[in-house]
Structures are given as structure tokens and as C-alpha cells.
Amino acid sequence: MNKSAITMIDYGASNIRSAQKAFEYIGAEVVLTEDPEVVRKADRLVLPGVGAFGSGMAGLRQRHLPEAIHEAIQRGVPFLGICVGMQLLFDESDEMGLHQGLGLIHGRVTRFPLHNSSFLIPNLKIPHMGWNQLEPAWEHPLLAGVKRGDYTYFVHSYYCDPAAATAVLAWTDYGFPFAAIVAQDNIYGLQFHPEKSQSIGLRILQNFLQT
């Protein structure tokens, strides 16, 4: 069992219990915190997320967490954002008004196009909900044991559109390819819910513990 410790950021907006339990299940010790000092000193950070981008960002600001997260990342601490936690890594989102994000990865978060809005994109349901396949863009330790076409569980209406395609570690197709996993130096983001993606999800979390 891996005895790695992770610090999970509790910023009010999210139901983080499942993500915590998944890390505990694979043998990690989880410290839940909303204290910027604890975040500054953490060895490994996870930003989970369920909820809206704007309220997530507000929750981080209220607790003076954005500066602490920036400092930790500059120190080289491995950082994993999950779902909305991944989206918050970007510059901005247009979910219910325009909101500034953490700006750690350049790009924006935008809504899946409404059905019938384009002849090029088939009539797809929003949210994108269910099991969909990963298309890894390059080899990376985070994807050890993960094959092309493996399924993970998604629930989201907005997706990340990185300024540089090189930030995308794996794509998923939902009418068009979007970023399912981003990786930039020590910063990682998962659009799907690894805590709900059975053995593949747990494997990716385990890989993160070893990065």
C-alpha cells in the first residue's frame, strides 16, 4: 500500500467525500483543509470539485487560497484538479457570467455547443454524462496502465479549451475532441471523476501519488 499523504482543498462548494474515500481506498492519507498555510506547506495537493465555476472560485478567494495554491505550485508540488477543480486551473470560464480562474494553465472554459447549433456537431445531450473513452496524446507516468479507449466517468456541461494543445495529455470525443486530461509541469487536471471511474480511475489516482 502506498503511504503517500495528500492535502485535499476543502473550499466549500463541492461534495468531496467520494474523492477523499477513493484516495483512502488506494492507501493515501488524506488531510482535508481550507487553511492557506496548510496548503502552502503541502507535499501533494488535490483540488476536487462539483458545482459551478464562479462559486468555486469565490470559495477559494474567501479562504485566501489562490495565492497559497500559486506558491505551492511554484515550489513544484504535484497538483491535481478534478472536474471543476481542473476547470479552475484555467484563465476564465463563461459559466453563468464571465469568471476569472486561477490562470495556472492558459486557456478558457466554455460550454458544450447547444444541440443543432452547428451542422458539424451532432445533436448531443448536455451535460455530457456517462462513460467515455480516453485518447492519450503522449506517454506520461500519470497514464501508466491506461490504454487508448479506456473508459472514465464524466459529468459536465463545460469543457476546458487550453491555449496550447500541448497541455492536453488525453482527449475525449463528444462530438469533437476536448481535453479530458491536462498536464503542465507539476500541474494535472482530470475532467472526469476518477473516484467514479472504477479501476481506471483508481489507477490514475495511484499514478498521481507516484508523480
Next chain:
Amino acid sequence: MLAKRIIPCLDVKDGRVVKGINFVELRDAGDPVEQAKVYDQAGADELVFLDITATHEARQTVIDLARAVAEQVFIPFTIGGGIRTVDDMRGILRAGADKISINSAAVRQPELISQGAEAFGSQAIVVAIDARRVGNKLAVSSEQLAVSGKRVDAPDSSFIIPHSQFIIPHWEVYVSGGRTATGLDVVAWAVEAERRGAGEILLTSMDADGTQEGYDLELTRAVATAVNIPVIASGGAGTVAHFAQALTVGGADAALAASLFHYKQLTIAEVKAYLVNQGIPVRV
């Protein structure tokens, strides 16, 4: 590609599974966590727990169930049955369930759908509809189709049945475990549920349920084409082909079954192998 989902449904009472998989190797067949683990390993894409506990006082047991399952099983799961308030929803979702499903309470208080969607997001709110076929013509007036004071338009009167053999199937919403007719048209109610913020429709055909003669494909298709949210077909699965039909002809995004899986008449692996063969995308 987004996969079509296969979902086993487990009945629970007082926090114990009363209708679930019949495995001799299970140490405790009533333990929801053991049941969930078996189905997780068997390839279930998602689980539905239907709480049939009679008393409202026993709510805590279903919260404990959600917590126990979320600690050990890492696929999405829904809990339904007896949920009447936003607080009921909150307790279950906070404990680790991904979705809650509401049925009778949603018909009695449609605003419960929007309140739940606002508080937890549409993706967490499943509206379950029990449907019964009421013949080939509209059996209720447009007044009876009114949903919670808002009139739902009856089919355009200019839509004349052109031929005596032309059949317009129609279904009525039933509540209270299928005991009470509501006069609501199923398709109209599904559209209303979506408008109010439901993220998914769990559609059970009371006519097909228990027959193992196949899903009601007309019903499934009627609802799936009327809404733009996922539809889970339920009731009537008996063969692998029935699943394929529900997911193609029926237009459903997911297919649910209970007894068929519990009594191992079919395994999820058998169903999925067949679907793969038919070119239907599933997670294997």
C-alpha cells in the same frame, strides 16, 4: 464515444438489500456494499438503489447505505424511494450518492425538481416515471394533462388520425408504487420534468415490468425523442436482444434491469458482449 449504460437495480429496505443478486458465495446477501461490489466487478456502469422502506423515520438508514457504498464502490450510484424534500436529497448526496431519483414527490410537488437542480445541479436529479399504456388514443382531456397548474398543450387538434389503423400510443403516469393514476401524460410530464431541471429520466413501463418480454420500445422512443436529457429504459428485459432494442430502436441512453441480473438469468458481461457485437458502444 459515449457508452450506453447497463444498470442493475437493487431494492433495499431498512438499509438492507431485499431484492438483489442471489449468490451463494456472498457472505451477507443483504449487505448493500457486498451487492454493489459484485455488480461493480461484473461490469455494471452504474447502480440504482430503490429504497422501499415504508416509514419516513427510517431515512437515516438510506443515508448510512449511501455512505457505506461510497466508501468502497467507485462507480456512480443513484438512490431513490421516499425522497420528499431537498433536505432528504442533501443527506443522501452528501453521504456520497451521485444522484437521487424522485417519483411520486415530483408529481405532487414539481417544484422539488427545480429546487433540487438549483441546490445540487441537474446531473444529480433523476425523475423516475412509472408509465402505463392507456390505449391508442388520448384517454384524458387537456385539463387533466395540466401539470401543477400549468397547462400542457394537448396534441394539436389539426393532427387528424388519417387512417383507422393509425395508432397513437399513449401512456399515463402512475405514482405511489404504481397504485395511483395521476391523469398525467407520460411524454408531457417528462418534458415538464426536463424543463424544471431534471438531469435524467428513469422510465419504467408498468405493462412490461416483470414480463421479460422486452422493454416498451414505443414508450421509450416517445420519451427519448421528446426530451434532450438521458433516458433510462426500465421494465421488461428478458433477453440480450431486448437491451439492444431499448438502446437503438427505443433511443434510450441506458437500460436498467433487476430480477434478470439478480437471478443470473443473464450476466452483464453477456449483455455487453452482445451489444458490442451489434456495434453498440459499451464499456467493456
